[in-house]
Amino acid sequence: MTTIKSILNEQVGNALCRVSSIEQCKANVITASRPEFGDYQANGIMKVAKRLKQSPRELAAAVVTFLEKKNISLVESYEIAGPGFINIRLNNSELISRANVFLNNPELLVSKTSYPKTIVVDYSSPNLAKEMHVGHLRGTIIGDSLVRILERSGHNIIRQNHVGDWGTQFGMLIAYLQEIQKSKENNLPRQLLDLEHFYRAAKSRFDSDKNFADESRRSVVKLQSGDTESNKLWAQFIEESLSHCDAIYDKLNVTLKREDLDAESRYNNQLSEVVRILEQKNLITISDEAKVIFLPNFVGKDGNILPVIIQKSDGGYLYSTTDLAAIKFRSAELKADRSLYVVDARQSLHFDQVFSVAKAAGIASKKISLEHIAYGTMMGNDGKPFKTRSGDIVKLTELLDEAIKRAYELVTAKNPALDKELRKVIAEKVGIASVKYADLSKNRTSDYIFEWSTMLSFEGNTAPYLMYAYARIKSILKKPEAQNFTANISSLNEIEERLLLVKILQLSEVIQIVAEDCYPNQLCNYLYELAGLFMKFYEACPILKSEERIRNSRLALVSLTAETLNQGLDLLGIETLEQM
RNA sequence: GCGCCCGUAGCUCAACUGGAUAGAGCACCGGCCUUCUAAGCCGGGGGUUGGAGGUUCGAGUCCUCCCGGGCGCACCA
Numbered sequence: 001m002t003t004i005k006s007i008l009n010e011q012v013g014n015a016l017c018r019v020s021s022i023e024q025c026k027a028n029v030i031t032a033s034r035p036e037f038g039d040y041q042a043n044g045i046m047k048v049a050k051r052l053k054q055s056p057r058e059l060a061a062a063v064v065t066f067l068e069k070k071n072i073s074l075v076e077s078y079e080i081a082g083p084g085f086i087n088i089r090l091n092n093s094e095l096i097s098r099a100n101v102f103l104n105n106p107e108l109l110v111s112k113t114s115y116p117k118t119i120v121v122d123y124s125s126p127n128l129a130k131e132m133h134v135g136h137l138r139g140t141i142i143g144d145s146l147v148r149i150l151e152r153s154g155h156n157i158i159r160q161n162h163v164g165d166w167g168t169q170f171g172m173l174i175a176y177l178q179e180i181q182k183s184k185e186n187n188l189p190r191q192l193l194d195l196e197h198f199y200r201a202a203k204s205r206f207d208s209d210k211n212f213a214d215e216s217r218r219s220v221v222k223l224q225s226g227d228t229e230s231n232k233l234w235a236q237f238i239e240e241s242l243s244h245c246d247a248i249y250d251k252l253n254v255t256l257k258r259e260d261l262d263a264e265s266r267y268n269n270q271l272s273e274v275v276r277i278l279e280q281k282n283l284i285t286i287s288d289e290a291k292v293i294f295l296p297n298f299v300g301k302d303g304n305i306l307p308v309i310i311q312k313s314d315g316g317y318l319y320s321t322t323d324l325a326a327i328k329f330r331s332a333e334l335k336a337d338r339s340l341y342v343v344d345a346r347q348s349l350h351f352d353q354v355f356s357v358a359k360a361a362g363i364a365s366k367k368i369s370l371e372h373i374a375y376g377t378m379m380g381n382d383g384k385p386f387k388t389r390s391g392d393i394v395k396l397t398e399l400l401d402e403a404i405k406r407a408y409e410l411v412t413a414k415n416p417a418l419d420k421e422l423r424k425v426i427a428e429k430v431g432i433a434s435v436k437y438a439d440l441s442k443n444r445t446s447d448y449i450f451e452w453s454t455m456l457s458f459e460g461n462t463a464p465y466l467m468y469a470y471a472r473i474k475s476i477l478k479k480p481e482a483q484n485f486t487a488n489i490s491s492l493n494e495i496e497e498r499l500l501l502v503k504i505l506q507l508s509e510v511i512q513i514v515a516e517d518c519y520p521n522q523l524c525n526y527l528y529e530l531a532g533l534f535m536k537f538y539e540a541c542p543i544l545k546s547e548e549r550i551r552n553s554r555l556a557l558v559s560l561t562a563e564t565l566n567q568g569l570d571l572l573g574i575e576t577l578e579q580m
Numbered sequence: 581g582c583g584c585c586c587g588u589a590g591c592u593c594a595a596c597u598g599g600a601u602a603g604a605g606c607a608c609c610g611g612c613c614u615u616c617u618a619a620g621c622c623g624g625g626g627g628u629u630g631g632a633g634g635u636u637c638g639a640g641u642c643c644u645c646c647c648g649g650g651c652g653c654a655c656c657a
Contacts, residue, residue: 348651
């Protein structure tokens with residue numbers, strides 16, 4: 001179903017074009033900034049009036065006259081206000097009939113795009129040499145939410161988990177594995193249970209023992225030249241590491257599967273081809289025996305030129321080369337319209353460069369939009385990157401376990417009468433949801449402070465608050481008096497009912513914005529406001545105690561609220577509970 | 581040195597991408613439970629949006645310059 005905002009944008013925009021005789025002009029309709037301004041407001045009149053050198057209020061009056069003649073059923077009234085805004089109030093029975101369509105067809109709450117695209121989303125992408133740590137959390141969670149939102153909007157989504165499974169540190173790990181295997185008492189699976197520990201042990205061996213370091217380097221060469229034994233160990237290592245990732249994804253309720261893997265090693269045999277293309281386009285310069293590209297748009301003011309290294313002086317390749325090969329694949333083979341990289345903001349220069357090279361060399365098609373969906377760093381409450389007290393990187397699995405533990409204590413404190421097993425289930429969902437929501441609800445581009453107390457709070461814009469709101473709604477619907485209500489909204493007399501209903505109808509509008517700009521916090525804000533409006537409705541309007549007609553209508557509204565909350569949270573990757 | 585990002589209430593964050601009187605939560609103060617989950621709701625105080633200019637009907641948002649912070653800049657990813 002076309003959203004209200006789209007209809008208004010089209011109708012008011014059209015009227016504006018007709019009245020002003022300007023072809024390209026936008027109505028710029030947004031939801032009203034204050035309730036007394038109505039439901040929506042058109043902000044675009046002033047800009048057009050400016051171009052016409054006309055009084056904005058006069059132009060607004062002409063637009064309103066035009067619109068009133070068209071008699072759009074959705075609109076109750078227009079009002080010109082301030083310097084030239086058009087405030088729009090919607091018609092109640094139209095709102096009700098829209099809502100009733102959603103009640104009977106909940107899948108329509110989020111409308112499908114008219115222009116489906118093929119969109120590659122590269123996210124999570126852990127380094128398989130180590131265990132997943134807190135640094136992988138944001139990208140994994142934000143990426144997964146975007147994927148859900150884009151998919152639900154009707155796009156063709158190709159997930160790509162670009163795991164780091166190649167490169168120098170694997171030589172070190174393999175050498176260390178071999179060393180361990182030689183000694184009798186060790187068994188491999190147990191050693192690999194703690195990847196982080198294993199990596200650190202290998203690393204300290206590498207740093208302290210020259211012979212071992214040399215052995216590691218030889219090991220890389222053996223691996224890359226296809227040595228059977230090395231490759232067998234490598235594959236074993238990768239498998240073990242991937243199963244760690246799977247466990248994390250499962251715990252986090254993240255949709256990434258094995259078939260979404262797009263490991264770096266996949267591109268090994270295409271790297272020389274990438275270099276050949278770049279050479280053919282005369283982009284390569286030899287500098288200090290390395291093959292690099294100097295891009296004119298990356299020249300600093302002082303003439304300092306930033307190079308992109310494509311091939312090292314020893315012939316080895318770097319991640320820029322791999323990324324170019326991946327762009328080639330996503331562009332030519334997957335035929336993507338958009339390719340999103342949900343990656344740490346600190347890599348923005350790298351992506352600027354790689355995207356520029358890809359475009360300049362024709363490795364990326366003309367149509368593909370390459371977008372770095374950057375996110376900020378997770379900080380501790382001291383404002384520095386999040387670490388343990390001893391200064392170590394926090395393993396993701398430990399962080400999640402702590403979240404669940406804290407949630408269990410909280411649930412027990414709030415509701416000690418609940419069965420222990422049930423509390424465990426609730427704690428698991430609430431704990432994970434809290435961590436995810438804390439991440440999603442903040443503007444992704446800025447660094448954010450990780451704080452247990454705020455994310456596990458039941459107050460404010462948090463997962464527990466939203467989940468509680470949902471559970472509360474569901475409990476109403478489970479009452480005996482709530483059974484067999486006729487599933488239609490018929491009354492919208494109370495202001496709280498109306499505000500709630502209009503909000504529900506806006507889910508799709510928010511989803512459209514997020515699908516475009518990739519800021520999931522906008523969906524979080526929406527859901528928080530939705531839950532707040534429900535609470536206000538709940539306080540102000542008796543549901544079960546009202547006379548039958550009102551009761552039925554309100555129950556339908558309650559049911560639609562539940563549906564909207566549930567779907568919205570699902571698009572964030574957050575599961576709801578019937579009872580808390 | 582050069583480049584990118586950021587600076588909003590005591591704290592954590594919003595502000596629909598240039599719109600009307602900058603909003604929430606925490607903390608603080610005061611109300612509301614024999615009544616659908618009080619894990620809730622209502623009200624109050626708290627701001628020169630780091631500073632100074634500029635652009636325009638209109639700036640937290642755009643431009644310039646300062647101040648303060650974070651992060652990147654040649655063979656790691």
